[in-house]
Amino acid sequence: MEITEKAPAKINLGLDVLGKRADGYHELDMIMTSVDLSDRITVRELENEQVIRLQSNSSFVPLNKKNHAYKAAMVMKKTFGIKKGVEIYIDKKTPVAAGLAGGSSDAAATLRALNQLWQLNLTTQELAKLGEQIGSDVPYCVYGQTARVTGRGEHVRPIDNPKKFWVILVKPSFGVSTPEIFRHVKMDKIQHPDIDALEDAVVNSDFDALLQNLGNALEAVTLAKHPLISKIKERLLASGADGVLMSGSGPTVFALCQQEKKAQRICNSIKGFCDEVYLVRML
Ligand code: C5P
Numbered sequence: 001m002e003i004t005e006k007a008p009a010k011i012n013l014g015l016d017v018l019g020k021r022a023d024g025y026h027e028l029d030m031i032m033t034s035v036d037l038s039d040r041i042t043v044r045e046l047e048n049e050q051v052i053r054l055q056s057n058s059s060f061v062p063l064n065k066k067n068h069a070y071k072a073a074m075v076m077k078k079t080f081g082i083k084k085g086v087e088i089y090i091d092k093k094t095p096v097a098a099g100l101a102g103g104s105s106d107a108a109a110t111l112r113a114l115n116q117l118w119q120l121n122l123t124t125q126e127l128a129k130l131g132e133q134i135g136s137d138v139p140y141c142v143y144g145q146t147a148r149v150t151g152r153g154e155h156v157r158p159i160d161n162p163k164k165f166w167v168i169l170v171k172p173s174f175g176v177s178t179p180e181i182f183r184h185v186k187m188d189k190i191q192h193p194d195i196d197a198l199e200d201a202v203v204n205s206d207f208d209a210l211l212q213n214l215g216n217a218l219e220a221v222t223l224a225k226h227p228l229i230s231k232i233k234e235r236l237l238a239s240g241a242d243g244v245l246m247s248g249s250g251p252t253v254f255a256l257c258q259q260e261k262k263a264q265r266i267c268n269s270i271k272g273f274c275d276e277v278y279l280v281r282m283l
Pocket of ligand 1: 024025026135136137152178179180183
């Protein structure tokens, strides 16, 4: 038997850093949403073997114990004492080290897929709890729907039926290391976005208020190291984008649009400037 699950990319409509915790992580307050740019995770039982075997179509995916999907399978095997082996195939579409939680979403999809393959009947909450052991973005990715996310990422409160917008994703050719960006955070320099106002805008489908309150406290930190991100933002705004923001710790920049035609126009005009451009929709 084999099971396939989608692993959608996420973006942060808002990301605030509230402080550094004693355990080294940062206390965050975020609005996250998922878009229809997805990897596909296929899990298949291995006969007569107990190992976790990884395969992928992408050379950027580590096929070892560092892989988040591998960690997800390990957590499931250990927690439920499962001896059976499993093969995990990662069909990669989401750019890696991009601020789009590609690896975390692969882990979440692996948890969902193994839940079915091994008939564990775990709830979304239970899977999200297991996801905490793998990475801070994994609990959100288990839900995979627009949510207010707090703590280090473990508290996920879904926001039902938000209005869906078009999203243009622009990924510069370099990657960014999340731990390195967090290491450079200086709490006294942080610009705090208004996450309450942003949540209200999302709940009320108020596009103007949403644009006004887009904000990412990590943006200035990543920008200081990678000025190209500013250029991409300027270029997107000059092309007519209503609101632009860096996602997560970067470097991907996204623009939001209400109309498909406009989104397509912006997408075409940025393509000459940056290689990796995706026109996607909020899920
Ligand atoms: O949880 P995850 O392993 O994905 O986090 C990667 C790194 O990002 C952490 O080791 C930490 O340096 C940083 N981080 C943080 N605060 C968070 C999430 C991540 O400082 N809430």
